[in-house]
Amino acid sequence: EVQLVESGGGVVRPGGSLRLSCAAFGFTFDDYGMSWVRHAPGKGLEWVSGINWSGRSTEYGDSVKGRFTISRDNAKNSLYLQMNSLRVEDTALYYCARQGGTSATLGWFDPWGQGTLVTVSS
Amino acid sequence: QSVLTQPPSVSAAPGQKVTVSCSGSSSNIGNNFVSWYLHLPGTAPKLLIYDNNKRPSGIPDRFSGSKSGTSATLGITGLQTGDEADYYCGTWDSSLSAWVFGGGTKLTVL
Numbered sequence: 001e002v003q004l005v006e007s008g009g010g011v012v013r014p015g016g017s018l019r020l021s022c023a024a025f026g027f028t029f030d031d032y033g034m035s036w037v038r039h040a041p042g043k044g045l046e047w048v049s050g051i052n053w054s055g056r057s058t059e060y061g062d063s064v065k066g067r068f069t070i071s072r073d074n075a076k077n078s079l080y081l082q083m084n085s086l087r088v089e090d091t092a093l094y095y096c097a098r099q100g101g102t103s104a105t106l107g108w109f110d111p112w113g114q115g116t117l118v119t120v121s122s
Numbered sequence: 123q124s125v126l127t128q129p130p131s132v133s134a135a136p137g138q139k140v141t142v143s144c145s146g147s148s149s150n151i152g153n154n155f156v157s158w159y160l161h162l163p164g165t166a167p168k169l170l171i172y173d174n175n176k177r178p179s180g181i182p183d184r185f186s187g188s189k190s191g192t193s194a195t196l197g198i199t200g201l202q203t204g205d206e207a208d209y210y211c212g213t214w215d216s217s218l219s220a221w222v223f224g225g226g227t228k229l230t231v232l
Contacts, residue, residue, distance in 0.1 A: 039163065045212070047212075050221065095166065108169055108172040109167070114165070115166065
């Protein structure tokens with residue numbers, strides 16, 4: 001069964017850091033691009049960042065550019081999101097999702113993980 | 123303010139049909155494929171339509187997608203109370219170099 005399992009969420013103070021992980025099961029991980037998408041309370045889905053199959057190409061949403069870094073370890077079938085300089089507005093449920101192909105810029109998102117909750121609060 | 127515009131809510135009776143619109147521009151919908159997602163807050167979003175009008179395995183043919191110019195539409199027929207959820211359109215925006223989603227449409231089955 002194709003499955004994505006996120007971890008690493010928690011409560012952090014503004015300005016703090018957190019590293020999210022996403023473990024992939026049931027498919028050839030390095031055949032696919034991957035993305036992080038978040039859902040803040042009362043708001044819509046927001047794409048955060050994407051990475052291609054090799055890890056050599058990455059993209060970021062404007063709201064996180066310069067603060068977040070996406071990476072992957074194909075040997076460990078894992079995706080990561082290093083989040084620095086966290087802000088209150090980064091509070092959200094963070095999902096990892098598989099792209100429809102090798103790129104981070106094309107395709108679609110399927111499947112999605114269950115999400116890991118990040119709360120930024122003083 | 124989302125790059126893609128969706129109506130905040132739609133509603134219809136069980137058994138009826140509903141459509142959800144998604145309006146964009148030439149930098150996103152006009153030149154890229156559109157996908158649609160069903161989301162119950164707190165749970166994993168689910169892919170309903172990809173490449174404008176294709177259904178993944180396991181998605182019933184009650185769900186359909188179409189695209190014309192810079193707009194896309196999701197159609198749902200034979201509405202069931204279990205269809206109540208938030209629906210999002212999404213696509214790549216070539217000018218922003220970013221994936222963009224609509225603001226989401228809440229479906230109520232009366």
